[in-house]
Amino acid sequence: MIPYVTKNQVFRLMRAFVFLLILVLISISGYAQEKYFHELRGLEDSTGVTHLFYRVMDLESQFEYTNHIYHYDDERFVDSLFLKDETIENGESGFDNFYTYDGV
Numbered sequence: 562m563i564p565y566v567t568k569n570q571v572f573r574l575m576r577a578f579v580f581l582l583i584l585v586l587i588s589i590s591g592y593a594q595e596k597y598f599h600e601l602r603g604l605e606d607s608t609g610v611t612h613l614f615y616r617v618m619d620l621e622s623q624f625e626y627t628n629h630i631y632h633y634d635d636e637r638f639v640d641s642l643f644l645k646d647e648t649i650e651n652g653e654s655g656f657d658n659f660y661t662y663d664g665v
Contacts, residue, residue, distance in 0.1 A: 595620040611635040614643060624650040 600616040613633040620626045625648070632643035 616646075 597618045598615065599618065601613065602615070603611055603613045605611050613635065614630055615633070616628055616630055618626060618628045628646040628648065629642055630644040630646065631640060633640045
């Protein structure tokens, strides 16, 4: 025996589902990080291997962001962090930049 469902019950159930879906999407969008790819540069070494360097800016908060430099080796297909660049704004002196060289 199949239970009988009225159109009004289906409408109320769909309305609740849509409301729940919108609520979930709004809450997920609040956790999204803002990352920007920019500044691609490349060079070729004496053996003919192409090395690509690029930056990715990550806005972690209103007062802190990173702008790391990444290295992509075209021959070995390896992507790695090359140089860390972090900026933190403090109240006294404005911005403090921190650079860390990780090597090639």
